[in-house]
Amino acid sequence: MFNKETEYALRGLVYVRVQQILGHKPGIIEIATEIDAPLFYTGKILQRLVKMGFLMSSKGKGGGFYFDLLKPDLPLKTIVEAIEGGKAYSGCGFGLKQCNDDNPCPLHEQYAPIRASIDKLVTLNTVQSLALNYKNGEDILLKL
Amino acid sequence: MFNKETEYALRGLVYVRVQQILGHKPGIIEIATEIDAPLFYTGKILQRLVKMGFLMSSKGKGGGFYFDLLKPDLPLKTIVEAIEGGKAYSGCGFGLKQCNDDNPCPLHEQYAPIRASIDKLVTLNTVQSLALNYKNGEDILLKL
């Protein structure tokens, strides 16, 4: 569904958010370990997220990653689009240059609703909502 | 949804099937042009499909690509799995090592049904059924 970078980003962000709820500010080593992602790559990805303004960080002793709680919830779609580009799930399933109701490819009728529900999923779910699900013990987050 | 190679393969196969219905046996130049795909790459992909037994070809004058009409219909899933590997849409949306109803990631509940409908789509649709749709004028196949 998502590429590796997006996966690590999403897992990392949700992990940080859960820890923040618990009053903890994790660093890259902890995050990478807990979400079962490559250490340095995870670090690089988190830095990018900070530079893009989705996440905050502090250096030095006691440093780590955290969220600005004043900002509004962060929909998955925002992250996915920032990482994979705006047309991540907007294209035609058959690869036609444009997807068009009036000029449908052979898959359009069946694929268009699926694509719409993916869009809904990433629009409605936010890092915060997933973190709450997790914290409530409804979901697991990591490797098995 | 699919990677480029799979897209070209699907478009190419459906195109060949449509032409076969019309009593024509197209070659790579025609196919690549009509499905708006890179010429040599398309050739390579079609050759692979022939070697895998999904498609037939003949060399020399009057040669081209066609289907063995005695074979059963070819589900998209078979092609996708042959090209992208078996776990194309079986994995966890969050990237966990295994997707499990009893140990769900934060996206599982919403993503699992979507994944199931993608599976249904590629299982039920075949090259032949899409070709018929196209031939009946219900769909466009190519570029615009």
Next chain:
DNA sequence: ATATTAAAAGACCTTTTGGTCTTTTAATAT
């Protein structure tokens, strides 16, 4: 001040994906 801690920056590398092109092989028509 300085030692320690931890993120930021960035160079570098590997694998996969996507793509191009030339040469060879096989079929057909003359």
Next chain:
DNA sequence: ATATTAAAAGACCAAAAGGTCTTTTAATAT
């Protein structure tokens, strides 16, 4: 036989994705 046609084979190349590692910068504690 041979010229022509068209797929098969395979070498080669470029970009993107995925990943590693070292050096630098900034914060904190002593």
